[in-house]
Amino acid sequence: MFGRPQTSASIRRIGPDFAAACAKIHAQSFAHPWAPAEFESLLAGRDVIGEAAFATSLFGGRRLTGFVLSRRGADTAEMLTVAVAPALRRNGVATALIARHLATLAAESVKSLFLEVETDNRAARALYRRFGFEEVGERKAYYRKADGIAASALVLRRDFD
Numbered sequence: 302m303f304g305r306p307q308t309s310a311s312i313r314r315i316g317p318d319f320a321a322a323c324a325k326i327h328a329q330s331f332a333h334p335w336a337p338a339e340f341e342s343l344l345a346g347r348d349v350i351g352e353a354a355f356a357t358s359l360f361g362g363r364r365l366t367g368f369v370l371s372r373r374g375a376d377t378a379e380m381l382t383v384a385v386a387p388a389l390r391r392n393g394v395a396t397a398l399i400a401r402h403l404a405t406l407a408a409e410s411v412k413s414l415f416l417e418v419e420t421d422n423r424a425a426r427a428l429y430r431r432f433g434f435e436e437v438g439e440r441k442a443y444y445r446k447a448d449g450i451a452a453s454a455l456v457l458r459r460d461f462d
């Protein structure tokens with residue numbers, strides 16, 4: 302019912318109104334979900350930039366299919382989270398979202414973007430590699446997985462020209 306490929310035209314900035322939709326996808330994506338209230342507070346923050354992809358159904362309904370949130374400082378930003386609805390993965394949604402997000406951050410004079418990714422998150426690491434992120438550090442036993450086992454994280458960085 303919802304179209305597969307995402308175009309950049311279906312991506313836009315989001316505010317706290319979309320907290321529940323983001324929290325739902327986040328809960329389907331991570332072992333430690335963030336509550337809707339956390340998203341609401343983040344998305345209401347002046348320093349947080351949230352963007353989301355939307356799919357339109359044949360009947361004209363729209364639903365949020367993926368999102369990315371970054372927090373910006375002076376001339377750096379940190380990508381806080383990115384996730385795509387499980388049923389719609391591997392369709393280029395994250396690629397379109399991140400491409401747009403990088404353009405948004407560059408337009409806001411961000412010079413470097415940082416993020417943390419679990420070492421064994423192959424999907425995300427492949428995605429970030431494509432966008433030119435480079436490893437700049439490692440945090441041992443940084444995450445705790447659903448089964449309680451500790452997992453390490455890599456710190457990645459991408460500079461804007």
Ligand SMILES: CC(C)(COP(=O)(O)OP(=O)(O)OC[C@H]1O[C@@H](n2cnc3c(N)ncnc32)[C@H](O)[C@@H]1OP(=O)(O)O)[C@@H](O)C(=O)NCCC(=O)NCCS
Nearest residue numbers: 330383384385390391392393394395396418424425427428
């Ligand atoms: C990581 C995630 C956001 C990717 O979203 P997506 O919309 O499926 O990504 P795309 O379709 O744009 O994929 C882009 C590229 O990423 C890589 N990739 C995506 N999913 C992959 C997978 N399951 N295995 C290996 N590589 C994968 C591939 O290189 C892919 O390109 P290709 O399809 O041409 O091979 C999604 O899997 C997700 O929401 N995961 C759970 C949350 C998460 O881990 N977020 C990142 C935290 S740091």
